[in-house]
Amino acid sequence: MFQQEQSLFVLSLHVIIQYQIMEKLTIIKVGGRIVEEEASLKQLLRDFSQIKGNKILVHGGGRSATKLAGRLGLESRMVNGRRITDLETLQVVTMVYGGLVNKNIVAGLQALNVNALGLTGADINLIRSEKRPVADIDYGFVGDVKEVNTGMLYSLVSWGITPILAPLTHDMQGNMLNTNADTIAGETARSLAGIFDVSLVYCFEKKGVLMDENNDDSVISSLNKAGFRDLVRKGIIQGGMIPKLENAFNSVEAGVKEVVITSANEIGKDSGTRIVKD
């Protein structure tokens, strides 16, 4: 009996210690425009390099992909903000996301002493997806995430490596698949939520979720699900922001400590909109 109490005490102590030493991990998702222009990229990389502790960067690159596709005489077709990805378009996004944008970021961060490692979901089988089934729309070579290699990601981060994730996955059958960068950031955050105190930061053009779309300073500092539903009903939150926020709520409900929606210029500052569980 005494022994049992003692081991319960040791167990509790272990849980307390584990809880206390859970390290912070910051996952930053940045969209195309920021990483595709020389000046804004430089500023972003400087700000990102200043973030202390474990970190991961997830990037887009859609504008560069559209530009290259255009130069190659390929039409870029978007449905609900998603790129219809035929075989030639898949080659374009593999080149632009996995090559041009990713390596530019990696080289830039290495120059700032961040030990960056560029990765697609195919590399070390980091993110496996399945080709999206054809329903009303055939998106082509677009992947829905099925599994994140949590162990490998954890290992990389704990070795002091900073993963730079391109929005590409693979199907374990030899095919690359085009995958939304917001989704990759969310899935990665959720997969690591049991190991780190994950702060997931989505950067976009505005300083956060706005109460008044014409006033850039009307940032809602904190938003829970009831408040979100209320603002959707009132038409204050609409359009592309709705799925973005639903995704954010899914993440906090799955254990991500906080999701922040902010501007790339505000990285590392205590600003933007914080998505909280309650």
Next chain:
Amino acid sequence: MFQQEQSLFVLSLHVIIQYQIMEKLTIIKVGGRIVEEEASLKQLLRDFSQIKGNKILVHGGGRSATKLAGRLGLESRMVNGRRITDLETLQVVTMVYGGLVNKNIVAGLQALNVNALGLTGADINLIRSEKRPVADIDYGFVGDVKEVNTGMLYSLVSWGITPILAPLTHDMQGNMLNTNADTIAGETARSLAGIFDVSLVYCFEKKGVLMDENNDDSVISSLNKAGFRDLVRKGIIQGGMIPKLENAFNSVEAGVKEVVITSANEIGKDSGTRIVKD
């Protein structure tokens, strides 16, 4: 005195054990044509996946780069087999080598249960280079290798990861640099020669170094430096094969166990030309 003898004995034993447990590492370098055509790539990846033990693949991609450059209206200028790399050409090779070709290989190998990880020299600062100084010719953004991150490469390999190296490096100042794939293979082999029994395999169109260029079966099975010099004098070995072989001799002199020149179809077989020290 007895103690000294004893410790000498222990030391010798240690050296013997170390020598005996030095693991094998196979580095395969494949050129453009093989990895750029669907059928030959598939065969190569199957053969490569069958190689037992530690392995690294180094690939080219020049033909795809020339093709993409052409579609973008850029002229491909080659001097002594090296691509003059202006800023736009650097973007093309970063996309093609680091994105398209590299990720195709990685996804293909993952499907064959090889835990492939695609890397440029910028990733985890694997290969640092310096922009080639302008002498008679300005090669542009072309890098001469200065340092291979032996420790990181060793770690990756010992974790069961198979590095897939694209012919790109960085200068630690934020710039990617175009770097010859043969050179990357050679430098990588030399950097790991103290840790592994390195076998460096250069694949090209022929089955090996030929005694008679019109007879594909006249492969020289073994070549030392004296034999090489003799064949150069007689005009049997000429052109682009001379720097390739000089590079191979540099590697064996720097401790690489063997350099093999063979055809991609012969990977894993005991054929081709073996470059030996004496």
